[in-house]
Amino acid sequence: MNRSTTTVAQSAVKTKKSSYFRSRWNAPLAGYLFISPWLIGFLALTAYPLFLSLYYSFTDYTLMQPIKWVGTRNYERIFTADPKFIQSAKVTFTYVLASVPLKLIAALLVAMILSKAVKGISFYRTAIYFPSLIGGSIGVSLLWRNIFGIDGVFNKLIGVFGFEGKGWITSPDTALGTLILLTVWQFGSTMVIFLAGLKQIPNDLYEASSVDGASKVTQFFRITLPMLSPILYFNLIMAVIGAFQMFTSAFVITNGGPMNSTYVYAMYLYERAFSRYEMGYASALAWIMLVAIVAATLLISYTSKYWVFYETDTGGKKRK
């Protein structure tokens, strides 16, 4: 993207007139004036708070009382004497590891089927996208709570097929599953991105490979997946970052229960900070979350050189 900017700029310099205007118009002040809202916002509402919360994490701070420096005590307590931290971290990891792959796989499979169905594609796309349009709202969380309740419609539906119902939301072993299902139900927006990516793959690749006798399975692993891998990579990272911060549905549908089986990390953070006003302790929790998210992102980008393929690459599957 920067490359194209410079080439346009260079071509502009070539003519004498515009070189005059370049010197006159490209004053650094104008640039900074234009980006100043973002720059002030970044410094005051992102960078400064980030360091502020790092500082808080080494203190006792309850909003009302003066800040008291306590060194690494918050972190020591979190890692040695906080069963709720262990529980909420476990729940969140389970949620991330289950919901992200399921959502991406569903999105990819349906996108592949849909990329071939030419007639009616806009109808299917609308139907499948709609849940992700509304899925993050309180309204849908309340709907979910009703559907999967003991008297809910889900039990009636499986009863038709002879399965015995249960309180899906009130049983510790299935409650998180219903929340994961709610997330996977919203795979539509990811699917739309994959669908756009699939359309970009040149048809010649498939034609040439089928002339060479490649099977559908081979084509999928050797053409579709590699060509789609940059999009998959981007979506994987954004889905992981989003899943780590899951809050609304756990808060509204199950309120962390039963028996803390859906007590996600963000809920614990919220409780410490805004029910007990332990801002120092909660900031330490927040920084641990940040480190976990950064570590996950780095891990994914480290592995990306083995599976993400860019068209500008020459030759084989693996890059240097």
Added chain:
Amino acid sequence: MTTTLKWKPAFRHLFMILFSLIMVYPVLWWIGASLKDSTELGSPSIFPTAPQWSNFTKGWNSVPGHTFTDFYLNTFGLEFAVIIATLLSCTLVAFGFARLDFPLKNFWFSILMLTLMMPGQVLIIPQYTLFYQLGWVNTYLPFIIPHLLAGGAGGSFFVFLLIQFIRGVPRELDESAKIDGCSWFGIFWRIVMPLAFPAIVTVTIFCFLWNWDDFLGHLLYINSVDKYTVGLALRMINDSQSAQEWGQLLAMSLVSIVPATIVFMFLQKYFVEGIATTGIKG
């Protein structure tokens, strides 16, 4: 060979129709359930035997001292302010990044890209203490001011989306305007902004949707019922009512997704473009 060619698309369509129905069934059931009597709420049928329109009228007035009219006015007022703030700030910033040269531009641009991935929850505590000290708790300022500074729910995404779009606007237009004596602001306002209209619509849509669903933010900063947004009001009747009034609760929840649905129905083109070009999530 010919039979497989005919059967495959048919099978694919059958599968897709069934699959789409499964995806949409909860919503269709929801519409029916909002009109159901509490005794038949568990029934899988989409159609209520006797539509209970009172679910809507009673639900609308189920918060003592208020009606949902108040909550919708609050939410739309907040949305309006936030959208205006976003459009003002994000377009200026995006124009600066896309068109002007200034020292450290690439550095700031990479910072912008990094903030795209910034987990917002890490910032809620320090931001809360800042806004608390400024006396902004229980006002709408913690939503409006960050958006005015190209931040808030999705701010960096919007800037990025607009930068990508403005880069596609031919530079020759700028050059000729400069020769005619147009200032940078003039180029921004008279040339680039009108051409960036599709991107501006996309930003408006997503700004609306993400703020509508910004439940955690509303929960943190809005305390008094007379400032409640629709989401907070729904949560309140969910917490306070017994299981008897599920019909009303589902009716009010259903109404709360109507604005997003209307926006989607009328502006679908911009949705798909916005999602597909930037990988924004819906």
